[in-house]
Amino acid sequence: MNGAESLVRTLKAGGVDVCFTNPGTSEMHFVAALDRVDGVRCVLCLFEGVATGAADGYARMADKPASTLLHLGPGLGNGIANLHNAKKARSPMVNIVGEHATYHVQYDAPLTADIEGTAKPYSHWVKTSASAATIAADAADAIAAARTAPGQIATLIAPADATWEEGAGIAAVPAIPERAKADEAAIQAAAKALKSGEKVMILLGDKAVRAEGLELAARIAEKTGAGLLAETSNARMERGQGRVAIERLPYPVDQAVAVLAEVKHLILIGSRNPVAFFAYPDKPSLIAPEGCNVIMVATPAEDQPEALARLADAVGATQKLVIPSRERPAIPTGALTPETIGAVVGALLPENAIVCDEGVTTGRRFFPSTHASGPMDWLQLSGGAIGVGIPMATGAAVACPDRKVVSLQADGSAMYTVQGLWTQAREKLDVLTLIFSNRSYNILRGELANVGANNPGPKALNMLSLADPDIGWVNLARGLGVDATRVESAERLAEVMKSALRAKGPHLIEVVM
Amino acid sequence: MNGAESLVRTLKAGGVDVCFTNPGTSEMHFVAALDRVDGVRCVLCLFEGVATGAADGYARMADKPASTLLHLGPGLGNGIANLHNAKKARSPMVNIVGEHATYHVQYDAPLTADIEGTAKPYSHWVKTSASAATIAADAADAIAAARTAPGQIATLIAPADATWEEGAGIAAVPAIPERAKADEAAIQAAAKALKSGEKVMILLGDKAVRAEGLELAARIAEKTGAGLLAETSNARMERGQGRVAIERLPYPVDQAVAVLAEVKHLILIGSRNPVAFFAYPDKPSLIAPEGCNVIMVATPAEDQPEALARLADAVGATQKLVIPSRERPAIPTGALTPETIGAVVGALLPENAIVCDEGVTTGRRFFPSTHASGPMDWLQLSGGAIGVGIPMATGAAVACPDRKVVSLQADGSAMYTVQGLWTQAREKLDVLTLIFSNRSYNILRGELANVGANNPGPKALNMLSLADPDIGWVNLARGLGVDATRVESAERLAEVMKSALRAKGPHLIEVVM
Structure with a gap:
């Protein structure tokens, strides 16, 4: 099999079986290989920003990466804005970016650009395959990088000759480390704050806003009287009927500051110490009040439900919550507001x-x-x-x-x-x-x-x-x-x-x- | 005046009086300044790739830069593909890219990205203004960089506080050096080749494909029997009725190779030694035959009509060409092919x-x-x-x-x-x-x-x-x-x-x- 086929087969073997693409000449061998490999779904997008945004949406719901297939530096460039969003959402993604044949780059053909330079600001992992012999192993490394907690953007640059020359077969994805467990000292610090009688806010993000984490967090809040909020933007919340109802930290900076104004201890689980979306004259960059005790219990890369379960135990919130049924609003009439x-x-x-x-x-x-x-x-x-x-x-x-x-x-x-x-x-x-x-x-x-x-x-x-x-x-x-x-x-x-x-x-x- | 107004006034004073934009929060002071400065036309685009492509088209026709106004790293990212095209077309352009306030960048807010890293692969000149006191001088430098032959992409990153704090007034654009003259030895080498009786091809690009250059080149070709071609892609050709009719080097690599197959001397004026658009197995990267004598008479940065005039003199092609009237095709009927x-x-x-x-x-x-x-x-x-x-x-x-x-x-x-x-x-x-x-x-x-x-x-x-x-x-x-x-x-x-x-x-x- 050629390099392209070894690449496609490695992606499939690594569980990456969907590809969102807008291909060009340098990616034609990848495209041709799709007909020789069953079980890889290739979805055509008419602009690369659609491809990268779709890979983000896919990853959020599938909890695993899709691939994208993009055409040299400009094709990657068109995908940047939604790579940026995916990176901030911590979505795993494997980008395959076509490149001129290794020997052709030196001639500065019209589409030649610095692809690695384009990729780096928006990727956690970037590599240009040296040849067809290594492209499968590189793809396996890319999948491992993408799946590393909390989810990363991996960009593999594939020179055309590395796709059309004879490849080395399928490579296996290296073992991906388990998510780290939260530090016990942080759990104890949070438990102490929660028992202090002072005003505490628990701010949830990442995997802590799925149903399991929300239920554990709500138990803790109910038991201790702490406030509970989700971050302003969340990659994926499990919410609605039968689930814990929480609000988000507001986007407008004045409202956000007001929400946290009296908080003495801010407990972060899968979230970051909140900052203003933009800077504004005479308004703060950090939302929490000065002197607030910020306790990072579980980073986005750590196991957040496990941390919440330990924190619930530490404060004695062991009883599963009964979530009351809620009533939907009535359908209004009149103007659309x-x-x-x-x-x-x-x-x-x-x-x-x-x-x-x-x-x-x-x-x-x-x-x-x-x-x-x-x-x-x-x-x-x-x-x-x-x-x-x-x-x-x-x-x-x-x-x-x-x-x-x-x-x-x-x-x-x-x-x-x-x-x-x-x-x-x-x-x-x-x-x-x-x-x-x-x-x-x-x-x-x-x-x-x-x-x-x-x-x-x-x-x-x-x-x-x-x-x-x-x-x-x-x-x-x-x-x-x-x-x-x-x-x-x-x-x-x-x-x-x-x-x-x-x-x-x-x-x-x-x-x- | 604040930094934004000093920036807008400097752009206008430097002849940059059109701005293609899709602005966001960090650019609001620039937008607000437009109402205080007469004579700057701001054109809203619903996507940044439209803004950069429009600035390219503007520069090709106006022979001077427009500005773009873009929103942080992702907004610039959306504009990359057409920045790439503009760079290859050697179009002058001044990009103004908004950035968080200088003190806010450290907090890694959602839209924070490496803007300089994003800009560098697609810009000849990149700078982040340090403050409102320097932003006008930086803008003047950006205009000078953009207008440096043969035309460059300048990207000025404007932190929000550098736009809302008090600015230093209007800065004058530094003197821009004249285009360099072609080397006399190269002119003589080309003249010698043209008189050799061997097969010569003159390949024109950049400003040499405007009417004046074409007429001079056609004179030389007619006098010496040399072939005449334009590059495959040209930023702006002056052509049609009353102008010299030339063909372009074909895009398909086999056709391009065939066109140059017998050429012993290839004379480049505003053009580059032609390369295949892509690499293909068993096809060459360089289009000219092995052993072909490639003579660079005038680079794209040099004064090409002046070089052509000297070359015409050197071969005795002093008579202005009479361009025959040509007949338009008849309007056909039937299927659209x-x-x-x-x-x-x-x-x-x-x-x-x-x-x-x-x-x-x-x-x-x-x-x-x-x-x-x-x-x-x-x-x-x-x-x-x-x-x-x-x-x-x-x-x-x-x-x-x-x-x-x-x-x-x-x-x-x-x-x-x-x-x-x-x-x-x-x-x-x-x-x-x-x-x-x-x-x-x-x-x-x-x-x-x-x-x-x-x-x-x-x-x-x-x-x-x-x-x-x-x-x-x-x-x-x-x-x-x-x-x-x-x-x-x-x-x-x-x-x-x-x-x-x-x-x-x-x-x-x-x-x-």
């Missing part, structure tokens, strides 16, 4: 849904109205690089073909990677997209004031507006093969959403605000 | 048009059928990173509001940066886009065989197909505010194209092949 949309979504989100949330300003307060929905997985934009929603929903649907994916999507962000709708159509993925059409980068209107750029003039405001012309989402979706409906009232949204949830396959609703 | 489309385009391209050519396989043989059209400027994809066409047309139209821009666009490439149509609609740019809808990455079908990956199976072929679902370009364009028409015959294409060329403003024709 963040509140009425949140109520419709809360009323209708089905059991076992996967929710991809890039709702930005519209979606900011959706948690309270959806605590009784589902149960469901809730995936958020993690690195702040807008344009992850449509790709993430695409990848999640590939990972979980039997589940309904609901993509809650801001309009400005959706435009970044709108090409992903075509992949949803081609693969007949069961994704319902709600586009929140407020025709504005609405978040920036608030940010202008926050950074002290007050009294914006018409030129500034024009840069925040998506109007003139309005984007016609029904036309756009249909052009990409996805059927779509436009709604202008809450009752009509409910009606169309009900019907779309009953059907299978992709659909888009333009929610006109 | 590369040949019939080429004939319609050749018959109708108007005088003074700007043609942006990302026609890929469909457009590969458009030169012969368009030698009698125009006269016009012809801009090509320069770095092989597909997705430059729509943005480049957008930028060219901003640079030249009184000229018709005709965007010849392959469908697969168009999908990369389709968001650019919206900017054409918002700015009411006079761009006619022809989408060559062959529903395929057609170029890769040939490349599969070229790299020796023969007998592709259904999975491989599926990765090269844009069908299932077909992209509905009329819907897509209308969704983005651009009116569109679908045509299925050559005569209908001619009819619609005639009417669209008479009208002003953006229009798209879906050319169904």
Whole structure:
């Protein structure tokens, strides 16, 4: 077998059996090898940002890496923003990036670029294969790197001659170390704080916001009176009916500071000491108050449910929690606002849904109205690089073909990677997209004031507006093969959403605000 | 004035009065400053790849840099592919990339990334401003770097506090050195080769393919019997009626090798020693035959028309050329093929048009059928990173509001940066886009065989197909505010194209092949 086939077979043997791609000439041997290897699903994306975002969504739901196949430096470049999001979400991913044949790089052909330099800021592991003889072993190392806790981005650069020359067969993935256990001293410090009678906040992130971790954390909070919050952005929360209902640390810095203002001890489990999303004049970078005792119990790379179980024992929170049934909101009528949309979504989100949330300003307060929905997985934009929603929903649907994916999507962000709708159509993925059409980068209107750029003039405001012309989402979706409906009232949204949830396959609703 | 205003005023004073942007929080002070500075045009793009591609198209037509305004590492990442193209086209460009406030970077907020590391592979000059006191001087240095021959990419990273703190006023752009003159020994070596009676090819690139250089080169060729070719990809050719008609070195490696097979002396003027676009097994990387005498007369950074004038003198080609009038092709009827489309385009391209050519396989043989059209400027994809066409047309139209821009666009490439149509609609740019809808990455079908990956199976072929679902370009364009028409015959294409060329403003024709 040639190098390409040994690469594809090694990926498959290592459990990496889905590839999101937009290939070019240098990747043709990889593409050709797909027909000689059963059981690897290759999904075409019309832009590389869709491929990397889909691999992120896939990894969040499958808890294992997908691969991407990208075309030299510029193809990798197009994927960077969603690699950034995946890195911040700690999603495992194996990128295969084609490169000119080893002997051809020196000639600086038009597509020649510094691929390693492009990859490094957005990858934990980068290697260029030297030859077909080593490419399988390199791929095995890449898989091991990707699967190293808490989840990493591995980028393997594959020169064309390393794919077309004779390869060395399949390589086995090296053993991946177990997640480290949390330090006992940190558990004891947290237990002491929890028993101190002083105000304590437990901040959860990473795997601690799945059902098991949430239940343990809620027990601890109930037993000790501590507060409980999730991080502002979470790669994957298990939430809704039958699960612990918690809120997130707010995005706006003033609100976040207010939430933690009186906290004496901040216990971190799978989370980081919270920082402001941006710097603002005369506002702090660190959210916790000065002098707050910050206790890192379990890092994102450590075993968080195990740490929570030990902490629960240490404070005597041994009784499994009874989670009360909650009531969904009623379906409202009238204009589409963040509140009425949140109520419709809360009323209708089905059991076992996967929710991809890039709702930005519209979606900011959706948690309270959806605590009784589902149960469901809730995936958020993690690195702040807008344009992850449509790709993430695409990848999640590939990972979980039997589940309904609901993509809650801001309009400005959706435009970044709108090409992903075509992949949803081609693969007949069961994704319902709600586009929140407020025709504005609405978040920036608030940010202008926050950074002290007050009294914006018409030129500034024009840069925040998506109007003139309005984007016609029904036309756009249909052009990409996805059927779509436009709604202008809450009752009509409910009606169309009900019907779309009953059907299978992709659909888009333009929610006109 | 604050740092942002001193930055904007310095850009304007340095002649950089157009900004293509997709801004975020860290860029809000720059955006706000636009309302306090007259004469800077800020153009909103819904994706950063549109912004960098538009700045490339602008620079090619204006012969000076535009600026881009991008949002941190991921925003810059989204712009990389078209920065790559601009770098290979030697287009001057000044990128302003927002960054967290200097004191905030250490906290690794969600959008934190290595911006300098992201910029370096695609920039000639990179700097992070230390403070508001230096940002104007840094911007002046960036403009000087961008304008240094042959045209460079300068990336200035602007921390948020360097924009909101008090700035130091306007900085003047340092003097930019004149282009160097070609070495006299090289001119004499070329003259000797041209007089040798042996087979000589003159290969033109960069500024040598504008009207003046072409006329001088054609004189030399006519006088000496040398062959004359342009490089495969050219940032901007002045061609068509009244101008010298030359062909380009073919893209397919076998054809390119055949064209140069008998050449004993290869004279390079503004061009590079040609290399294969990709490596292929058993095909050469260098196109010129072994033992060919390659003479670099004028590098892209040197004054090419001046070198051509001296070379013309040296061989006695002092008589100005009379360029014969040529006849346009007749408008054909029947199915839309590369040949019939080429004939319609050749018959109708108007005088003074700007043609942006990302026609890929469909457009590969458009030169012969368009030698009698125009006269016009012809801009090509320069770095092989597909997705430059729509943005480049957008930028060219901003640079030249009184000229018709005709965007010849392959469908697969168009999908990369389709968001650019919206900017054409918002700015009411006079761009006619022809989408060559062959529903395929057609170029890769040939490349599969070229790299020796023969007998592709259904999975491989599926990765090269844009069908299932077909992209509905009329819907897509209308969704983005651009009116569109679908045509299925050559005569209908001619009819619609005639009417669209008479009208002003953006229009798209879906050319169904």
